Amino acid sequence: MALKKKQSSKLNAAIKAGVVAGLISGLVKFGWENVLPPRTPKRDATNPPQKLLQQMGVPESATHAAYRYSEQDMPWVSYLVHFGFSTSFAVLYQVLAQYEPKIKAGGGSVFGLTVWAAFHLGIMPAMKTVPSAKEQPTEEHISEALGHIVWMWTNDVIGDEVYHRLTKHIQ
Numbered sequence: 733m734a735l736k737k738k739q740s741s742k743l744n745a746a747i748k749a750g751v752v753a754g755l756i757s758g759l760v761k762f763g764w765e766n767v768l769p770p771r772t773p774k775r776d777a778t779n780p781p782q783k784l785l786q787q788m789g790v791p792e793s794a795t796h797a798a799y800r801y802s803e804q805d806m807p808w809v810s811y812l813v814h815f816g817f818s819t820s821f822a823v824l825y826q827v828l829a830q831y832e833p834k835i836k837a838g839g840g841s842v843f844g845l846t847v848w849a850a851f852h853l854g855i856m857p858a859m860k861t862v863p864s865a866k867e868q869p870t871e872e873h874i875s876e877a878l879g880h881i882v883w884m885w886t887n888d889v890i891g892d893e894v895y896h897r898l899t900k901h902i903q
Contacts, residue, residue, distance in 0.1 A: 738902055741899070742902060745895050745899045745902075746826040747827065749890075749894035751823060752890060753826065753887040756890050758818035760882060761883045762814070764878075765879060768879070771872060778792075781810045782796060783795075783861050784856075785809065787859065794809060822891060825840065826887075839888045839889070840884035841884060844883055844884030844885065852868075
């Protein structure tokens with residue numbers, strides 16, 4: 733197999749592995765947040781994905797759109813943002829790992845903590861999507877930091893397995 737075709741096949745496999753890993757890790761992060769909720773019910777009435785979309789001009793009626801399941805309103809718009817974020821970063825992680833394996837330090841935990849710090853302590857507070865890091869409760873920091881470690885570790889494990897299955901025939 734020509735070198736360019738081999739590289740292209742491996743890149744495509746990394747993207748596919750990232751998509752699969754991102755969807756699964758998104759579910760893991762949801763589960764994590766059910767065990768250790770990062771926000772109080774009052775702060776979660778408009779969660780960060782909803783607030784971000786509202787800051788971008790999307791009306792509240794759209795950001796709070798929900799479907800009903802088991803007598804509960806499920807915020808499907810928030811889920812789209814959640815899984816979009818999870819999948820985007822899982823793909824980025826898998827692709828970057830092809831060029832810089834050091835990114836996988838700690839089974840992805842260092843990358844996960846970096847994403848948490850960048851977004852939850854830096855970018856989102858700067859955008860006023862969430863309170864400043866000092867104003868966020870300790871419980872939120874614990875839940876989000878540990879949740880991002882578990883989330884990215886899941887991306888690492890699932891992504892590696894899918895990638896290896898997709899590339900085992902490529903020499």
